[in-house]
Amino acid sequence: MVLAQEQTPDEVSLWSSPGVLITIVLIAIPMILGIIILTMKSYRIAKQIRNKETLKQAKILAEEIVRNKASLNPEQIAEKKRRLEYKLSNAELSGKQPAKDVRGLIQNPTNELINSFFARKSQPPKRPKIDKNLTKLVLWFLGSAIFWLLLGTSVGEYLGIKFLVPDADSVSWLSFGRLRPVHTNLVFWGWSSLAMLGLGYYTVPRVGNTSIASLKLGWYSLYFINASHIIGTISLMAGINNGGGEYREYIWPVMLLFVIGLMLSLFNYYKTVAIRKTKEIYISNWYIIAAVIFINIIAVVSYLPFWQDGLGETIIQGYYMHQAVGLWFMMFVLGLLYYFLPQQLNKPIYSYSLGILAFWTQILFYTLIGTHHFVFSSLPWWLQTVAIVGSVGMLIPVAAGTINFLMTFKGSWNKVASSYSLPFFLVGVIYYFTGSLQGTAEAFRFTNLLWHFTDFTIAHSHITMYGIITFTLFAGVYAIVPRLTGKEPTQLWVGAHFWMALVGLQFYTIPLMIGGTLKGLSWGDGEPFINSVVLMEPYWLWRAIGGTLMWLSHIVFAYNFYKMVRVEKEVDIHEVTLQLLQNDNKESEIEEDLKT
Amino acid sequence: MDIFSNHKRLFLLVILLFGTLTVFVAIFPALNNQYSYEPLPDSIPLTEIEQRGKMVYIGNGCVACHTQQVRNVEIDKVWGSRPNVAADYAGIERTNFWVNTATLMGTERTGPDLTNIGKRQPSEDWHLTHLYQPRAVVENSVMAPYPWLFELKDSIKITEKDKIVNLPARYIKDKSKKVVATEDAIALVAYLKSLQQVKLPDGTPSPEFLYKREQKKHGANESGGSSALDGAELYTNYCASCHQTDGKGVSGAFPPLDGSAIVQGIDPTSMVNIIMYGYNAREEYGEMPAIGQINDLSLEELVALMNHERTSWSNDAPEVSLEEINKILEELKKQNENQ
Structure with missing residues (x-):
């Protein structure tokens, strides 16, 4: 009785809640991976020791055999010995004269060995040249995307600082509420979407063994989308927005430009699939075309005014923001993974059928879960429950996808170390697993009680949009741009980009998850609201530090991109x-x- | 299988599947909600100035940090007297030709929920000071300041129409000038003051708050300390945002209670009067709203609150009793009716 009273009910329910436990496990996964790698290494060392033992025994055996072979005559033995001891003199071809460069062909000879400080990554094999005009289009898509990435994350960086220095400026155009949607829209619709479409313009024709249906449409698509971001950013900063739904802040004329751009690309992709030279449609194109179809439907449904009065707006908002994440970004990126992973590992995907299972279940379950952003709100209780059930159903496509990718990696792990794009892919795949499952854990009613409205959500959105989507896109850029231009980035700087982005993401997300949990607990205890603001300060500081690393990594990324596309042929x-x-x-x- | 090699069939199937799901999880529920709820009978549509204020709220992206939804869980009880129901949002329609419906429910609570802010903080002066410089009234706030909703005006040029913002001197660099609220600021505050939970029609059961907080035990002497504790909590909820937790007020905006003659007066009548019916006699400070009336403070709550103020900080006045205050309240009521 006395013992029971000492434990507060909060503690009991926190550590026994499935959602919290799942999250802890997910955070632990990378560490467990490290332990597994360590175990495997020690296993190999043990094996080597065992091998030595076996070798010794083999020698003894061999000596015995030699002792027993007395049947050969001395001449034969001498002959055999001579053969066995024969060695090349290394002068068989060159003769004994010293080398002389009579014709002046050798320049700058050196005997010094260059010890590189970093491991050298292998260079992709030379490929036949890709159509120059397509190259140009893809590069412009990627270049625009990187521009929006730099701008969008600079804004994000500034917003992170504003949590610590709220009086940083007093300009209306730079105020927090106006800049926040600028950040989210630019990294969503600017960076991620354009980078995806750009990589799509390479992938869609490639897996159909054909060329793109229309380059012209591709260019128009790019113009429309870039125009929407220029106008959209200015209007958001000027205080013109659509009324507050997240990622739906562009007013409809701006969004219309974006959707026209998307429709042009959809038509273009679809036509390209139609003129493919392969019989079957490769799975990448299932995902990619479906994703572009979905985003068009989602945007149109969410911007039409007929069902948006009262709570209708909120239901559509839940649908919109979640489908955009899961059926546009995630779907498209999965499509890219199904092409890039096999291509980079130089082997077929582990299981085609798992990919197809994941395809249909992703559509089925993901569509159901939009409302899980509004658990406990005034939305119909059944709709909330469907959303929670759907979130659990997401286990199927996520498990199928992760297994598929990891099994494709299996047996080629050594390639990860010697490639500069594969580490990015690997991070993307691992975050695909942990980030998606974290979403499921967050949807439970108890965890919602703890984490909803706190900074935990911000951490989750960065784990998914950055850990999964952005890392895969980085990988895609490093995988194809050298093929398109024939120029390599400096490997040191690719490494810098990778580690700054990865470490930055940890500094960004883990403190926010801890702080968000403490915030939720503080609310649960009924403390004054301002306490939850004060307690967040150290976590916001860590977030700003992590954010700075990520932001710096983007500058390095932009430099690497420049190195890959610069004109420098002599x-x-x-x-x-x-x-x-x-x-x-x-x-x-x-x-x-x-x-x- | 045919769909592996027939793009028309494959993508048609994809569209059909997704389209059907969309209709059932988004469009139908949305239409259903739209048509089956009506605004509550007691709800008042926004006036013109409040609507303008809402546009300022939307344009400046306040929804990024402030929610407007009281969920049916105990945690949210501090933000409203009851959980929100669908009917609370039913009156909100498309904002205008360019802008979608704005229920402004939000997804982040970096700042407080504002569903009931009009009741919780009815003081226009407080809101204006807070918007101009949040840290003038809430020391640890991280809210963005909104100076562009105000203008600096020469003291000489100020007319009767100008709404002057009371601020501690350190926030105005040029002493010959005063901070004056623009129409946008006035409109925004009007909108914030309009945000009040509407009573459910008689007979409608209010949805319950779920996940009740377990009552905390305060050791063995539970009977004694409870009223003192309540007083501190009530003070935090109703008074501290202006008069501050330390009772020192905000110089130039809200008067101190620490050391105040009214608070420590032997005759508590004027203190009761101010709490219940508001006060606006001193020009150097903002107007005190009728906190007690607006929030329907019970006699017990009022007494606990008064005793907390009379005995906290350096204040050392005798506690007041329920009977004494009850008498004063009745007298005040009579006086007000006669006026």
């Missing part, structure tokens, strides 16, 4: 002269060639 006099001598090559064409 004119080789022999080659150009030779080209000029050939009749069919005009001077202008050669110049053009040098530019790309």
Whole structure:
């Protein structure tokens, strides 16, 4: 009795709640992975020791055999010995004369060995050139995306600082409430969407073994989407928005531009699939085309005014923001993974059928779960319950997808260390598992009670949108841009980008999850509200530090992109002269060639 | 299978599946909600100035940090007298040609919920000071300041129409000037004051708050200390935002209670009067709203609150009794009826 009283009910329910337990497990997964790798290493060392033992025994055995072989005559033995002891003198081909560079072919010879401080990553094999015009389109998509990434995360960085220094400025255009949607919209619809579409313009024709249906439509699509972000950003900062639904802050004329851009790309992709040269439609294109179809439907349904009065608006908002995340970003990125992972690992995907199972279940369950952002609100209770059930159902596609990707990795783990794009893919896949399951855990009613409205949500959205989506997109850019341009980024800087982004993300999310939990507990105890603001300060500081690392990594990323696309071909006099001598090559064409 | 190699069939199937689900989890429930609820009979539509204020609220993205939903869980009880129901939002329609419906329910509570802010904080002066510089009234606030909703005006040029914002001197650099609220600021505060929970029609059972908090035990002497504790909590809820937790007030905006003659007076009549019916006799300070009346303070609550104020900080006045205050209340009531 006395013991029971000592434990407060909060503690009991917190540590026995499934949602909290699941979250702790998910945070522990990366650490467990580390332990597994360590175990495997020690296992290998043990094996080596055992091997040595076996070797010894083999030697004894061999000696015995030799002792028993007395049947050969001395001559034969001598002959055998001579053969066995024969060694190359290393001068068989060159002769004994010292080397001399009579014709002056060797320049800057050196005997110094360059010890590189970082492990060298292997370079992708040379591939046949991709259509120059498609290359240009893809690069412009990616370049625009990176521009919006830099701008959007600079804004995000500033917002993170404002939590610590609320009086940083007093300009209406830079106030917190106006800049927050600028950040979210730019990283969602600017960076992620454009990068996805850009990678899609490479992937969709490639997996159909054909060329893109229309380059022109691709360009128009890019113009429309970029226009929507320029106008949208300005209008949000000027205080013009759609009424407060998250990620739905662009007013309809701005969103219309965006949707026109999307529709042009959808039409283009679809036509490309229609003219494919393969019989079957590769699974990547299932995901990619479906994603572009969905985002168009989602945007249209969510912007039409007929069902948006009263709580109708909230139901549509839940549908909109969640479907956009799961059936646009996630779906598209999964499609990209189904192409890039096998391509980078140089082996087929582990299971095609698992991919198809994940495809249909993702559509089924994801569509149901929008309302889980409004658990305990005035929305119909049954709709909330459906959303929670759907969130649990997400286990199926997430498990199917994760198993599929990890099994594809299996047996090729050594490639991860020697590639600069695969580590990004691996992080994306692991976060796909932990981030998605965390979403399920958050949807339970108890965890909702604890975490809803707190900074925990912000941590979750960064784990998913950054850990899964953005990391995969980084990987995609590093995987294809060198193929398109033939130029490699500096490996040191790719490493810097990877580690700053990954470490930054940890600093960003883990403190916010701890702080968010404490905030929820403080509310649960009925403390004055301001206490929950005061207690967040150290966690907001950590968030700002993590955010700064992520932001710096984007600057490095932009530099790496520049390194991959810069024009730096030097004119080789022999080659150009030779080209000029050939009749069919005009001077202008050669110049053009040098530019790309 | 055919769908593996027939793009028309595959994507048609995808559209049908997603379209059907969309209709059932989004469009139907939304339409159903839209048509089956009507605004509560006691709810008052926004006036023109309040509507303008709502546009200021929307334009500045206040929804990023402030929710407007009281959930049916015990945690949310501090934000309203009852959980919100669908009918609370039923009167909200498309804002205008360009802007969608704004229920402004929000998803983050970096700042307090505002569903019932009009009741909780009815003082226009407080809101204006707080908007101009949140930290002038809430020391640890991280809210963004909204100086562009105000203008600095020469003291000489100020007319009767101008609404002057009471501020501690350190927030005004140029002493010859005064901070004056623009129409946008006035409208925004009007909107905030309009945010009040409406009573459910008689006979409608209010939904209950779920996940009740277990009562905390205060040791063995439970009977004695309870009224003192209540007083502190009531003070935090109703008084501290202006008069501050330390009772020192905000210089130039809200008077101190610590050391106040009225608070410590032998005759508590004027103290009761001010709490129940408000006060606006001193120009250097903001107007005191009729906190007691607006919040329907019970006699017991009033006495606990008064005793907390009379005995806290450096104050050392004798406690008042229920009977004494009850008498004063009745007299005041009579006086007010006669006026």
